[in-house]
Amino acid sequence: MDFCGIRVDSPFFLAPMAAITSLPFRLMCRNQGAGLVITEQINATQIARNPDPFTNNEFFTVKTAPEERPVGVQLFGAVEKDFIAAVDAVERNFELVNINCGCPSHKEVSIGAGAALLKEPSKIAGIVRTIKGVSSRPVTAKIRLGWEENRSVAIAREIERAGADAIMVHGRTATQGYSGIADWDAIRKVREAVSVPVVANGDANSGAKALQMLEATMCDFGMIGRAAMTNPYIFREARELLENCAEWKASPSDKISGFFDYLGACERHDMVKLSDLKLKAVQFTKGIDFTKQVRVQLQAAGDVATVKRILAGFLQETLPRAQSHPTRSIHNMPRAAKSV
């Protein structure tokens, strides 16, 4: 399947999320079937001031790896010349450039970036035009429906006229934050108004919901954010439904293996952080009928080796025993089986 000239193997993409969509997390989501992944938002002005962000540890957010491709970089800012320098510095490692025009947080809005750009779509158009003038990569913009009111059709048309290759639309206004429900009907209207691909986004919190989002918006592509944080397996769920009409859910061993994949990526890319690993161990294994003891042990773990030992023990010892006694809850297993 083609998206802006990029070969993608699924229409379901990982949405950019600050402090979440790190390189190991993106690799995890690609392994679970996401068709395209995008970095978290990165400050274009800060990159513009740095001659080589890839060798500067401060810019770990631009770190990428060949095995996660296709991967996009998301930039935020308000100054056109900074986007030129930033794109020049980073585009060689990415397949796509994305401009953040939807983040409502103070850090972005106070400098006229993120969702503030929705108040002046001509500024978004200017940034798109400027980047198109210097970049060989597809240039895309991620918007919300508007600042306070839904002006998405007019905004998207202006972005398209400026030469954008695709538009991602989160179906809420900036002032809505995350309240209410994403307006898929509004996204469909954008889809009908422009001829570039529109990527639908907002509230796809299960594989089935992701398919419903494509159907309701008539978009060929969809983006998943929050649900992937605790369920990165959602990409496979959605693909199985789409490609094979099959309901697939990650089993306890899939989830624990998924955690070890994530840990492996952290180790390979020198991005191991105990607090993050403990959080991911809990998030990626959500829904597993753990013994209370396992959760307590995970929370108390003082090093990475202990986190590994707890989950490996559960996977190799407790889980097979529980599965060989399917009528017996893990909570009722004999004490020896509970300990990991």
Ligand SMILES: Cc1cc2nc3c(=O)[nH]c(=O)nc-3n(C[C@H](O)[C@H](O)[C@H](O)COP(=O)(O)O)c2cc1C
């Ligand atoms: C923790 C968090 C961080 C986010 N950071 C970004 C970001 O860096 N850039 C961006 O365009 N959107 C960001 N978003 C918005 C998401 O990309 C997405 O548009 C939004 O969560 C709606 O999709 P969902 O309902 O699938 O979560 C963030 C959302 C969350 C929850």
